[in-house]
Amino acid sequence: MTTHERMTRMYAHQEADRIPITDGPWAGTINRWIREGMPRNADWRDFFGVDKIERISVDVSPQYERRIIEDNDRFFVEETAMGATIKYLKGEDTTPEFLDFKIHSSARWEEAKARINHDSGRIDWSFLEKNLPRWRAEGRWVEASFTFGFDITHSWVVGTETLLIALLLEPEWAVDMFHTLVDANIALFDQIWDKGYRFDGITFCDDMGYKNNQFFSIDTYRELVKPAHKKAMDWAANHGIHRHLHSCGYVEPFIPDLLEIGLEGLNPLEVKAGMDPLHLKRAFGDRLVLHGGVNAVLWDKPAEIMAEIERVVPVMKEAGGYIFSSDHSIPNTVSLSSFRDIVERVKRMGAY
Secondary structure (H helix, E strand, C coil), rough: CCCHHHHHHHHHCCCCCCCEEEECCCCHHHHHHHHHHCCCCCCCHHHHCCCCCEEEECCCCCCCEEEEEECCCCCCEECCCCEEEEEEECCCCCEEEEEEECCCCHHHHHHHHCCCCCCHHHHCHHHHHHHHHHHHHHCCCCEEECCCHHHHHHHHHCCCCHHHHHHCCCHHHHHHHHHHHHHHHHHHHHHHHCCCCCCCCCEEECCCCCCCCHHHHHCHHHHHHHHHHHHHHHHHHHHHHHHHCCCCCHHHHHHHHHHHHHEEEEEHHHHHHHCCHHHHHCCCCCCCEEECCCCHCCCCCHHHHHHHHHHHHHHHHCCCCEEEEEEEEECCCHHHHHHCCCCCHHHHHHCC
């Protein structure tokens, strides 16, 4: 079966030849695998025989000038199109440090908002023309990646502290940011759809939790965040395509509301934050495609990760509705041989 056929069956909560397998290795992980024998020009997904999920995106930023403002042997500092100033340590697998944001008040947001338009130049038409027909012909699964919501806004637009305060003291500003960005996504993806390009669903990243808790209450979610989520999911449903959310942390309390507005797939089911994939399968597995839920902390411990796969996968695959991945990504502590063993075990345990 192709990836598209497997994924279609998972979203229909039906069995396939096996569960889909996907993940996100770090740059250092890829380089390690190359050192250990993977051809340098290989697509790692082909090398290991896992599924191919592709994403297309559009530019909804204020299009501030991107520039490097400092660069030395240890790090570089970049100003982004969203207006964030970010410090990156030089190395394969480093975490960026957000230093500053151009948008730090509702007044500055109004200036930025005026720069966000729906011009077709914000779409990479040559990329679509080159890749999307080929992906479709090869049976890959293609998703439109929407950029909006709490996570995008606090991470890339205004900063965490600013947004959390705004949710309490200037909620109309927070709501305007959420809706301005989701409306820009919809307007631009409408243009792509109207040109005849087709994709299988939308996905968006909106991390709303941390360890054992959420960044805001369920009431705040319902009043301020949920309407923007619903707008995106309504758009996808009206186009007959699927709805998938990546939300790190402990987000189980939001799941009933997300199902109510049409969510179909949830990732990454972060175990170390308190998400229990087997419980989620029992509680929501007949209505929600569960994607992930295999503790990334265990992936460099061969005996423990194999035991976890054998514990989790047979339950999660029941009646379809499951996509295998870690609950975060693949760290560079995972060797080529270890990952090959993981894939082989998942294919065996995830077969129907």
